[in-house]
Amino acid sequence: MADDAMIENKTFDEIRIGDRASLTRRLDEKDIQLFALVSGDVNPAVLDSAYAATDMFRHVIAHGMWGGGLISAVLGTELPGPGAIYLSQSLRFTRPVGLGDTITASVTVTEKRAEHHVVVLDCRCANQNGEDVILGEAEVKAPTQKVRRPRATLPDVRLSDHDRYRRLIDKTAGGEPVATAVAHPCSAAALLAAIEAAEANLIVPILVGPEAKIRQAAEEAGKDISFLRLVAADHSHDAAGKAVALVRAGEAKLLMKGSLHTDELMGAIVPSATGLRTERRISHAYIMDVPGHPTPLIITDAAINIAPTLEEKADIVRNAIDLAHVIEIETPKVAILSAVETVNSDMQSTLDAAALCKMADRGQITGGVLDGPLAFDNAISEAAAKEKGIASPVAGKAEILIVPNLEAGNMLAKQLTFLGGADAAGIVLGARVPIILTSRADSLRTRLASCAVAVLMARAATKAAPGVTQAASA
Structure with missing residues (x-):
């Protein structure tokens, strides 16, 4: 077995003053996410990549992760290695650590105490520019028995960060929200989907359905809908027809499913004379x-x-x-x-x-x-x-x-x-316009992504034929 596949310690008797070991790692977004997963810290300053990489809280997190993590890894795997027992650790943070920084953690033996086989090590982390970012000292109890064994294989950890959806939503930034007819948003979940998309500046919802039911759904969702246009309809079938009519009249550029069945909405969409069909x-x-x-x-x-x-x-x-x-x-x-x-x-x-x-x-x-x-x-x-x-x-x-x-x-x-x-x-x-289908089981991220895709399609259609609806160009 190759030497790099093995891990071997240094016993107390083998260790000499001045012995040194190090390892190098690059700090990326997934390191921050893994820290949040392990610690339970979901502060947006840690997880939201929209926060600047120089945010001081992120620096503190990075210092803690890499000061405690990288230095501990050197002590546990290199010097002294397997069998070492951590006794104490002091760290002083001297410079910020940002995403993308490459950090080299090193430890150097400065003192040996025969009683209890204690070793004192100078601890240092430096960035890719050679600048010290962490300084400190560790005390460990060094092993007395020689250990040589295969390195453990780390588990394959996958983070479901769904960054592609965030990028989709980011592509809509800077444009005007798109008028959207929302058919029968008469449940809290359906209404929330529309309002969340409005709050994200993706759409301007036009709520189509029985007014009393929509207002009740808003109350259940804890949302104010006084700023939104409401088009009264008698029932879900009527709401589907009126929502489609708003699109045909050019008052809405998107259609969004509310709390009615998909078949019911499609029933209003497919008729050639009154619906939204194309060739x-x-x-x-x-x-x-x-x-x-x-x-x-x-x-x-x-x-x-x-x-x-x-x-x-x-x-x-x-x-x-x-x-x-x-x-x-x-x-x-x-x-x-x-x-x-x-x-x-x-x-x-x-x-x-x-x-x-x-x-x-x-x-x-x-x-x-x-x-x-x-x-x-x-x-x-x-x-x-x-x-x-x-x-x-x-x-x-x-x-x-x-x-x-x-x-x-x-x-x-x-x-x-x-x-x-x-x-x-x-x-x-x-159809003449993109139609947004959301489900009660969808996450906020998924609902916003569905709306973002529809908005991008509507804008692309407008660019392809300025002043002409997608119906005419289809």
């Missing part, structure tokens, strides 16, 4: 933020199209590619999923996948790179794709996953959410 098939997409996965995953369709035909799947792909462009995926890699990665005449999903890829080859679907059929593993794992001998620009690197049917999409999204810790921001595409 495109309407479809649903989740933008999944999956911990540990390097990019967002767009999964479609998990909520609207039960068993889409080949032509419907083509529109579902087009809608997803348009969405990917809005979130700045320039040429999205689109995997057409099935249970296998070869064409099988007994499996319609594999035939559809092959046909969709040929449609892309012939220019019927543009803006992305398609491949399929692909099984889920070789769509997102390069190792799995290589094991199967699949050579493809999409395999292992997919950014859009097109599922065979609603059941598969719904199960995939929920498995990633409830087993994989993913967040799922939902949006309906292909």
